[in-house]
Amino acid sequence: KAGVTQTPRYLIKTRGQQVTLSCSPISGHRSVSWYQQTPGQGLQFLFEYFSETQRNKGNFPGRFSGRQFSNSRSEMNVSTLELGDSALYLCASSQLDRDGYEQYFGPGTRLTVT
C-alpha cells in the first residue's frame, strides 16, 4: 500500500498571503489528522476529519481551516499568513477499529513565511 502523501513538500509564502496544503491518506483510511510542528511548541494537533466531518479541533485561530473530500483526501488552509506560521505541517491517516487506531504520518509540508 502506498503511504500518506502530502503536497507540496516545500512552500515559501509572504506574510498576509494564504496557503492550501493537501494530504492523501492510505487507501481505506477514513480518518485524517493535521499537526503543526515547530521547534518551540513541538507537535500540536490542529484538527481531525472523518467522513468529511471535522470531529475535533485544537487550539488554533480561525485562520486555520480544513476540509475532507468524499475520497478521504484532505486539505488545510491558512489565511493571512503570519511569520509564526512557519512550521512543518504533518498529516496522519488512520483506520479505526474497536480498540482504537494507529496513526501513519506523511513526510510533511515545510512552510516558510517571509
Add this chain to the structure above:
Amino acid sequence: KQEVTQIPAALSVPEGENLVLNCSFTDSAIYNLQWFRQDPGKGLTSLLLIQSSQREQTSGRLNASLDKSSGRSTLYIAASQPGDSATYLCAVASGTYKYIFGTGTRLKVLA
C-alpha cells in the same frame, strides 16, 4: 487536560548500549499510546503501538511497556546502533480522536 512529558530531552550513548526512554502522561484514560521516530526534517515513523488493554509490545530490538495506572510508558532499545540516532516521540490517544505528543528525546548513538 492531558499532558505528556518525555525524559530525558537528549541522550548520547556509545554504540551497543541498551537504553530506556521514558514517557509520562497525566490522564490515565487513554485509548492507546504510540511511539514514533523522527529523523531531522522528516515525517514520523511509527515504531510501536500499545493499546490501552495491553502491557507491552515488541518489535525487533524495541520493546515498549505501558502502565496506565502510573501514567508511564518506556521504550527499551537493545544493542543501540548509530542508525538509531533520531528523535523519539511518544503520543497518547486521549479524548476524542486526537493525539497529544511529548516533546521528544533526541538520541545520538556514537560509533
